[in-house]
Amino acid sequence: MESIQSSLKQWTQDNDTFQQRLNDAKASLLADPIVQKALKNVPVTEETFEKGLIKLYELQKELHNCQNCPGLSRCPNMMKGYQPELIIAGKALDLSYQPCDLKKQQDHDQKKRxxxxxxxxxxxxxxxxxxxxxxxxxxxxxxxxxxxxxxxxxxxxxxxxxxxxxxxxxxxxxxxxxxxxxxxxxxxxxxxxxxxxxxxxxxxxxxxxxxxxxxxxxxxxxxxxxxxxxxxxxxxxxxxxxxxxxxxxxxxxxxxxxxxxxxxxxxxxxxxxxxxxxxxxxxxxxxxxxxxxxxxxxxxxxxxxxxxx
Structure with missing residues (x-):
């Protein structure tokens, strides 16, 4: 019985640690100026926010890549030359990808050629x-x-x-x-x-x-x-x-x-x-x-x- 109680106690501690890490990650996400700017233009409820965390993390990562752009040929984003924009699709957060300025210039030059x-x-x-x-x-x-x-x-x-x-x-x-x-x-x-x-x-x-x-x-x-x-x-x-x-x-x-x-x-x-x-x-x-x-x-x-x- 003691071992079961010990395991439950350990599980509870681990769960509390995980929850704390999750809360810290969400707080850090919300404190990011990139995310704050994106959320200003989109009406988000608490439920929408919780369900859309993955999209917000993706937005944060991709836009930070854009801020430290290594050039179009070495673009690390999932869609090379595209940057995400936060939108509401139905009642959920989603991302719409648009070509960045470098991609637009490349497309323009190609069209001219x-x-x-x-x-x-x-x-x-x-x-x-x-x-x-x-x-x-x-x-x-x-x-x-x-x-x-x-x-x-x-x-x-x-x-x-x-x-x-x-x-x-x-x-x-x-x-x-x-x-x-x-x-x-x-x-x-x-x-x-x-x-x-x-x-x-x-x-x-x-x-x-x-x-x-x-x-x-x-x-x-x-x-x-x-x-x-x-x-x-x-x-x-x-x-x-x-x-x-x-x-x-x-x-x-x-x-x-x-x-x-x-x-x-x-x-x-x-x-x-x-x-x-x-x-x-x-x-x-x-x-x-x-x-x-x-x-x-x-x-x-x-x-x-x-x-x-």
Missing amino acids: QLIQSFYVPKDILGATFDQLDRDHEREEASRKALAFALQANPGEDGQGLYFYGKFGVGKTYLMGAVANELRDRGIETYIVYTPDFFREMKSSISNGTFQEKLDTVKRAEVLILDDIGAETISGWIRDDVLGAILQHRMLEKLPTLFTSNYDYEELEEHLAYSERGGIEELKAKRIMERIKHFTTFVTVEGANRRIR
Whole structure:
């Protein structure tokens, strides 16, 4: 009997100790400024508080992590980049997780990056900015017109674009990359397309059923940059059913199209007149060129070949 009484006494003492620890933990929780601030905005009864202790401990832990933020990549919270907010769900305490400022910025930056889409364009071009351009007089006019376009472009209202003509390696594509990044900062979707590879892709996409989807994507971009047009092997189908369809839609919808080329207007028209079968179709080439000429400003890009430095 004595051993039973001793055990009961010990159990009672242990239970009292546990209850004291629990009371101390609750008092510490309530004294935390983070918890006090959260409870101010939520009507909490004693019963709700007692039943919601686990949620309050979770809130306390997660928000303390946020106060000592080690950066988004090392965020220790259960949902990386998210912080809890105390709410009432029914009659119980609950947590609603919202993205923190760092997560919002990351999502914003990612969304901005997605505004630039590319087909076969080098990554260094996608990172080009006007601040990084060489300050040389040979490209001053081209740089100025490129920046003016990037700052003033208004897709859907003004379909006027640019046609950058120059020798190989003078920096035409890099300028277009800077334009795309400036447009991205303005929230304008831009597609940069390396024309020869894109036309080859369109040819092969007929067999896998993706032709129309790809064509529509490029047709509808707010701003389209066709890089190195004229470097492709032309065919009547590419000229009329791909390039012609793209330009016709963009002309009607007032969506600006920009071009880079080693050919001037007259040389490009001559190139477009030839087909892979060896025929010459001057009238069809002229129709394409009329659309290009009417909706672009011709800009000569001069300077030394930067690729051999």
